[in-house]
Amino acid sequence: MSEGRILVVDDEPQIHRFLKPALIAAGYDPIEALTAAQAERLAATAAPDLMVLDLGLPDKDGKDVIRSLRGWSKLPIVVLSARDREAEKIAALDLGADDYVEKPFGIGELLARIRTALRRRDPGALAASRYEGDGLSIDFARRLVSRDGEPVHLTPKEYDLLTHMARHSGLVLTHRQLLGTVWGPAHVEDVHYLRVFIGQLRTKIERDPTQPQLIRTEPGVGYRFAE
Template sequence: MDLPGPILIVEDDPNTAALVTTYLEREGFAVIAVHDGAEALALARRKPPGFVILDVMLPGADGWEICRELRKVSDVPILMLTAREEEIDRVLGLSLGADDYVVKPFSPRELVERVKAILRRARPTAGANPSLVHGSLVLDPEKHRVTLDGRPVELTAAEYRVLLALMRAPGRVFSRDDLIGRIYEGGETVVDRVIDVHIGHLRQKLGDDPAAPRFIRTVRGFGYRFADRSEE
């Protein structure tokens, strides 16, 4: 898969970084590995990466902080590496804008497949996909672009796929499990609260007041739906 920049690995264990690098390079990816958060941020500013694999436990700035800083300036796909499997850690990573996470110890082959899956989700297959329009909100599936009032809206891959699913079926109620299945097609185990996090971020980026939403409506006890044509 062609990427606009190299895969940036941020991992303080040299052995783990070297192993992941080897497996990714076998698949034809260009890779740069760094071992602390400050170096990762400096490098990302000089040479924007096409993908980031980010360890949570780092010297200096930890992975949460690095993820937060990257999300301020970029929608680059981010895969978090964590040694802890608690639900709160998974939700925290995704709430900060990470696209997925892998728990240590992990299979390098599995990690490579996760990377490929995220890239497939972020770069949908081209085809005859007309733009989806609701008032001043426009989603262009061909260009993978969202605009509001003519201005671009920067979304993570997961946020984009949630919005795409909702806008393709205005008025239809999606359960959290429905939306999880559309975001995490590889069968990953994901808590349903993650969808609430993505919806919260979408509403914030779209300026959508949950008390009087223009776009995403909550159906209590069921899930979410996008406003239908009569509600434009």
């Protein structure tokens, strides 16, 4: 039984030759597109479960593909691109990509990002009643947080920030996404404010706040909460 159909969008045939056997070995059903036009058509007609998308396509920028798809689809999108500028990552994620992997890449990392993005597609994942990881426990229904069995006291905003990240564990969340969700659209540029709250949270939930394992920094982009 297939683990899901993966639409790989890249204009480099060698990428498809490399990814196809790896995806098949991992239990996926890969389909391929070489252009943005093919990608948008297959996204609408081939019922993929996830798209792996290069940004440098011959007929349209990959970010425009994300923008177009997000107008009608919640299809998980993992960007796979040689563009390593922070601005490109942020733009792709803010437009609605679920994750970003740089070329050159390891197939193990890409498969891990695919698994994480597919789990987020499952409505049950977002509705989970608890988070458990590295001694941290979050009871979403009762709004209780503990560390190694000891209660952790959070302010309302600290709790909202923590639970939003925990519900999207494993995925990159940009500064703008976090600020817009927790504080509202008027605060999407207040990155310094977010850093203060992240620091406060790390002090309360990390074993060693100077070497955080739960709230990982994605430099210049945002944060990724541990799976």
